[in-house]
Amino acid sequence: MKLYINEKNKKGHINAEIYGHFSEHLGRCIYEGLYVGEDSDIPNVNGMRKDVVDALKEMKIPVLRWPGGCFADEYHWMDGIGPKENRKKMINTHWGGVVEDNSFGTHEFFELCDQLGCKTYVNGNVGSGTVQEMSEWVEYITFNGVSPMADLRKKNGHEKPWKIDYFGVGNENWGCGGNMTPEYYANLYRRYQTYVRHYDHTAPIQKICGGPNVADYFWTEGVLKTCFAPPQPGDGQGTKGFMDGLSLHYYVHPEGWQIKGSATEFDDKVWYKTMAKAAYMEELIERHGAIMDQYDPEKKIGLIVDEWGCWFTVEPGTNPGFLYQQNTMRDALVAGLTLNIFNKHCDRVKMACIAQMVNVLQAVILTEGPKMILTPTYYVFRMYKNHQDAELVDSYIEGNKMIGEEAEYQVPLLSESVSVDEDGCVNITLSNLSVTEDVPVEIAFAELVPVHLNASILQQEIHAHNTFDEPENVKERAFVSYELKDGKICFTAPAHSVISLRVK
Ligand code: AHR
Numbered sequence: 001m002k003l004y005i006n007e008k009n010k011k012g013h014i015n016a017e018i019y020g021h022f023s024e025h026l027g028r029c030i031y032e033g034l035y036v037g038e039d040s041d042i043p044n045v046n047g048m049r050k051d052v053v054d055a056l057k058e059m060k061i062p063v064l065r066w067p068g069g070c071f072a073d074e075y076h077w078m079d080g081i082g083p084k085e086n087r088k089k090m091i092n093t094h095w096g097g098v099v100e101d102n103s104f105g106t107h108e109f110f111e112l113c114d115q116l117g118c119k120t121y122v123n124g125n126v127g128s129g130t131v132q133e134m135s136e137w138v139e140y141i142t143f144n145g146v147s148p149m150a151d152l153r154k155k156n157g158h159e160k161p162w163k164i165d166y167f168g169v170g171n172e173n174w175g176c177g178g179n180m181t182p183e184y185y186a187n188l189y190r191r192y193q194t195y196v197r198h199y200d201h202t203a204p205i206q207k208i209c210g211g212p213n214v215a216d217y218f219w220t221e222g223v224l225k226t227c228f229a230p231p232q233p234g235d236g237q238g239t240k241g242f243m244d245g246l247s248l249h250y251y252v253h254p255e256g257w258q259i260k261g262s263a264t265e266f267d268d269k270v271w272y273k274t275m276a277k278a279a280y281m282e283e284l285i286e287r288h289g290a291i292m293d294q295y296d297p298e299k300k301i302g303l304i305v306d307e308w309g310c311w312f313t314v315e316p317g318t319n320p321g322f323l324y325q326q327n328t329m330r331d332a333l334v335a336g337l338t339l340n341i342f343n344k345h346c347d348r349v350k351m352a353c354i355a356q357m358v359n360v361l362q363a364v365i366l367t368e369g370p371k372m373i374l375t376p377t378y379y380v381f382r383m384y385k386n387h388q389d390a391e392l393v394d395s396y397i398e399g400n401k402m403i404g405e406e407a408e409y410q411v412p413l414l415s416e417s418v419s420v421d422e423d424g425c426v427n428i429t430l431s432n433l434s435v436t437e438d439v440p441v442e443i444a445f446a447e448l449v450p451v452h453l454n455a456s457i458l459q460q461e462i463h464a465h466n467t468f469d470e471p472e473n474v475k476e477r478a479f480v481s482y483e484l485k486d487g488k489i490c491f492t493a494p495a496h497s498v499i500s501l502r503v504k
Pocket of ligand 1: 024068069070071171172307355356361
């Protein structure tokens, strides 16, 4: 098959935030996964696990969303500040009914993002919180002056304000965030977002409006009709009216929402079903995007896919409310395919957060006590990192075909996306979605004659995954089986593999 690349035809900027992550107070994501506390025997810096933070930095995490999820609309931020021994304990009703001791709160989140060197995405509470509570949280975090909330922050040990890059006004308000109708939520959105003040006009907060679940186009239309607002001259907001982004949530459940299906045991049919369901992301982006185009033809508002990934049945013997699942080569291919889709739609998709970062759903990292493993999905994010803040360029696969075992669940054999970064390197990411077929590939460029090539591959048996006993079962390896011939790159993309090439 031929992959044609026109590296001269730049098609849009790939926001680094497309490679974002999500961390919720759910199961062992925050506690154990990220935060172990200063007194833990597990090596930590100010309570944050050092091994996990180092691995995430190596993967180049651009942005982190917190504290939920459904948890966000039950979270009262004042419970998570001040001396830890005085912090309120509560029941995490959504997730496993466990005690939440609030030892990880606002200060800890910003400390974590500081260690990670990533942008911050705070999700506010509309479902059970007040406008005042949301407004004061923003004041507490970002106001640099004398005010009740800024003073409280200083009293709690943080003199300088932090920066909120993104602020979500509620989460899934069509469901766990209050079971609202689109119009009702949109009116609340207009009101709540008013009080998400830009205290620092040099760094305005990007406001994210709660968008649809999967294919709920009715929600997208209803919300935009009510609360989309074009830029107001002189409104002093420094943003594009009421919103900078609209969220979209979409999870892949191979066997449907009720049954979901095992993370590690599946046959070829389920493999293709999973891939086809992941590929459906493209239709969702295009169709929600088409509605957004009617309001925002210049694409100033981002589609923010702030929850995506595979959602399987929990691992046997684990708390069903903790959503802990293993991660195989199948997850890696879902990640490769989805990230290629996001890249190719970077004109509309401005941020995406895989759910969730550690120990929950399609995690990039799993932990068990002091042990940590990197999942196949981790390696895909690391292999794709050069796309961050690069320019998408034209690419086309001649002869690509649809594959699959059932007519309903067909997927393209190969998926690709290509960018040019500021060093002038061409970054190519290619996934072969077939269970069985190795594919000969020839890459041809418009002008570039490749001289330097760095490539890596992730490939293993389709069920392969890392365990705490075999942590390196699936691992990114250098890919050297290629030939440079007449200005072209020729190689075989093995079945069910993810390949990344960096060319100059
Ligand atoms: O990621 C798990 C949950 O899925 C989130 O809390 C919620 O927003 C979504 O339904």
